[in-house]
Amino acid sequence: MSQFFQVHPENPQARLIKQAVEIIRKGGVVVYPTDSSYAVGCHIGDKSAVERIRSLRRLDDKHNFTLVCSDLSQLGLFAKVDTSAFRLLKAHTPGPYTFILSATREVPRMLMHPKRRTIGLRVPAHPIALALLAELGEPLMSSSLIMPGESLPMSDPYEIRERIEHQVDLIIDGGHGGLEASTVVSLTDGDPQVLRVGAGDPQPFEQGAD
Numbered sequence: 001m002s003q004f005f006q007v008h009p010e011n012p013q014a015r016l017i018k019q020a021v022e023i024i025r026k027g028g029v030v031v032y033p034t035d036s037s038y039a040v041g042c043h044i045g046d047k048s049a050v051e052r053i054r055s056l057r058r059l060d061d062k063h064n065f066t067l068v069c070s071d072l073s074q075l076g077l078f079a080k081v082d083t084s085a086f087r088l089l090k091a092h093t094p095g096p097y098t099f100i101l102s103a104t105r106e107v108p109r110m111l112m113h114p115k116r117r118t119i120g121l122r123v124p125a126h127p128i129a130l131a132l133l134a135e136l137g138e139p140l141m142s143s144s145l146i147m148p149g150e151s152l153p154m155s156d157p158y159e160i161r162e163r164i165e166h167q168v169d170l171i172i173d174g175g176h177g178g179l180e181a182s183t184v185v186s187l188t189d190g191d192p193q194v195l196r197v198g199a200g201d202p203q204p205f206e207q208g209a210d
Contacts (some may be wrong), residue, residue: 002165004157009033009174012131020170021135028169029053031145031160034068035126036096036199037153038160038177040168041068041142045108050141056167058148065111066098066120066182067139070130074139075121078106085187088205094125096178096199100186111141118188128174144181153181 003023005016024030029042029052040056042049044067053059069075072089079101081089089099103112103119112119121139124130133140145160146153154160157173165171183200186193192205 002168003170006173007128010127012128017131017135023170030170031168032172033174033177034124034129036178036182038145039142040145041140044141061114064113064120066142068142069123069139070133079121093123096182098122098182098184102188152179155179
């Protein structure tokens with residue numbers, strides 16, 4: 001049975017954020033809100049927690065996990081970022097975008113795409129997500145909370161509780177979530193490629209965009 005914290009979406013209570021991070025550090029799987037939709041996350045190097053998320057979402061080993069980072073400097077530790085990619089990242093973070101980049105050696109192998117050695121990275125613009133990251137001091141291994149067979153993420157914390165409370169350790173209720181996951185943009189092959197259209201406007205990354 002998971003815990004259920006009601007956290008203020010604009011002024012997260014420090015006490016609850018501390019408790020949530022303790023759960024993450026002890027290997028817990030948590031559901032939390034971002035600026036696009038609810039996500040499910042765990043400690044970056046925790047193999048059994050990662051496997052629980054794979055099982056919850058029925059993901060194969062080709063799924064690009066996302067490292068949710070507090071800012072661009074943290075993101076730069078885990079991804080190889082050239083000048084043109086940096087300009088795009090600077091212009092569009094924080095925000096509802098996930099960027100696929102070549103991973104550095106800091107990224108645990110189990111989180112990378114097995115053939116391409118890539119990783120998804122994002123910097124969210126959501127007070128609860130940013131408070132968790134500040135308290136944790138490192139990225140949160142995450143995936144959008146899209147259940148098997150569904151195309152949209154879950155958005156109602158009470159419905160999330162009813163459906164998966166036995167499969168996660170904590171659900172953070174930050175109010176109703178967005179109905180779209182983040183927009184996914186690959187920056188691995190020179191020109192940006194939009195892989196999934198979601199909450200972020202894809203237009204700046206489409207061919208021919210200024």
